[in-house]
Amino acid sequence: MKFGILVNEGPYQHQASDTAYQFVKAALDQGHEIVRVFFYHDGVNNGTRLTTPPQDDRNIVNRWSELAKEHELDMVVCVAAAQRRGIVDADEAKRHGKDADNIADGFRISGLGQLIEAGIKADRMMIFGD
Amino acid sequence: MKFGILVNEGPYQHQASDTAYQFVKAALDQGHEIVRVFFYHDGVNNGTRLTTPPQDDRNIVNRWSELAKEHELDMVVCVAAAQRRGIVDADEAKRHGKDADNIADGFRISGLGQLIEAGIKADRMMIFGD
Amino acid sequence: MLHTVNKSPYEKNSVDTCLRMAKPGSDVLLIEDAVYAAIAGSKLEDEMRKAGAQLKLYALGPDLKTRGIAEDSLIDGIQVVGYDGFVELAAKNECVQSWL
Amino acid sequence: MLHTVNKSPYEKNSVDTCLRMAKPGSDVLLIEDAVYAAIAGSKLEDEMRKAGAQLKLYALGPDLKTRGIAEDSLIDGIQVVGYDGFVELAAKNECVQSWL
């Protein structure tokens, strides 16, 4: 079965990203396909490589990056939400005259159409938020 | 009168940062002193220079930076909360082996003691959050 | 003491808790989504009126306007203030408690 | 349809709205802070029992354990599932609605 995943909150502040991660892992374990993980609203903040959480805590960003690598997950950060919140890749940095970018491995920035497309392609759309 | 300000949510997702900004402006207009604006929890996300909000919307980060410059505000981003969420200055980037930093003008990263100190020094502590 | 609340009373328990905790005579300022508590004709009107008999209730004008709530649609006795009035209320009271 | 809820029923209206909207026979899964709705002996127990007569109620085990809620302290009839059970409930139902 094909699952689409929407994550609406950033790391640590709310449990949404944690629950989404555990759900995705469990779905993959059962042999389901993850069509896309889409990060919207503050969820885009899951996609920064600049976090350094305490060593005795989970690293939410790296965990997503590693899971994506292992399972070739398509992880998309909404461009409009990312612009409001300061998540940029090299292209976006250039386009908006920023002197740095902060996107983490395995995440790509794209439009909201990718969320709708996930809703169309997936058998089930799962939403994790606040 | 001396006001201390605590902002607990990031830009755009919640109104907290907007209300805090309007409160600080009004307090300054009335001749009050702002001891410190402390950004905690997701509030640290107010301190990234990488945002590019839509042109027909307010620029929350720049607005804080400009107000701080005009009134010599002390704007402090909590280091522990910032590490969890990926807000870093040049020093923090170096310390944690990050290849970029994203702190905006007028913000500095420091410890939670700065919040307690603001509570001690201020006549009134104002909290804006979710 | 000044109590501020910023949550819609229909969504969260913050207004309830504020009214439970505020001592008679306290100032209570509704800001952000809490200004929805000030609308007359709602299922909360009785409760707000009772609270208003013990407390001084205020609502933040900019937040009312932003949300399209006319001042003449408010429950009687709720006073509208601007950001300047918010600062004055905070200065006037010795301590401020924000119910989030 | 599978309904999920993730908010404490004491803080937000999400559980209430979910129970108002879920059709008899639906699956309702309590996750994150919504698992607090499953505790027996609370002021909500009657309401949850009534809901449980019409709906199939589940609570996410990992969220119960994280919060220190023992399975034997739950309201009768609420079934505990893990993340694998969450996936199975989502796969089994044709649509999933998340009450946030």
Added chain:
Amino acid sequence: MANQTKKFLYINRRAPYGTVYALEGLETVLIGAAFEQDVSMAFMDDGVFQLKDHQDSGETGMKNFSPTYRALGDYEVTKLYVERESLEARGLRPEDLMALTYEDEDDDYKEKPSIHIVSSAELADILEIQDVIFNF
């Protein structure tokens, strides 16, 4: 994918301005309109406040996005279901809402209302027939 049409429902349960969900949710609906799916919107709980008329955000400095709801008809998003019980509990009457309309191209471009006031029970029925539900 091109020929597959699904029923999409966007549920709005939050007040505007206090949080960004209403604004960014609306952006999703507008983008989604280009995909030619069967789109509906539901407004319940504090979501009914999104449709309140006369929003004027000048003094808070926030962006007034309420005019965008008026554009929904042009995007062929014409089924907006508003829960009556939520309105009544909050002291709102249907006439306190923006008068959102669309031109019905199948009926000589007559202007018709997009907002349909429904009961909780009717809304529960509407939820039940959807393929994809987004919550904002």
Added chain:
Amino acid sequence: MANQTKKFLYINRRAPYGTVYALEGLETVLIGAAFEQDVSMAFMDDGVFQLKDHQDSGETGMKNFSPTYRALGDYEVTKLYVERESLEARGLRPEDLMALTYEDEDDDYKEKPSIHIVSSAELADILEIQDVIFNF
């Protein structure tokens, strides 16, 4: 500043884990303890869940920060007020909470309970005498 002592109250109204406020609020209390102010904590509404015994976060992968509450006594944070009405509404008894204690150095280091169950009215009185209130 050094000689100025203020009454600081940290109010905890949120459940742990669903949001980070409880954890990061606790970090504030620990840092604040070094400033030698008159510190109290209040637990009300869902904040009472923070003190629930037997938290075990292994399966969610989150950090179990409940042991940190046991360290509060060592930081001389010994006044933890828990609202009785909030406990009762949620189906919790006082014995469901962690048994937090401190050693009273003014009384031959006797071990004493840090948690005081108080009524809403008593808690309202405690609020009224504070100089600075933080909310988490």
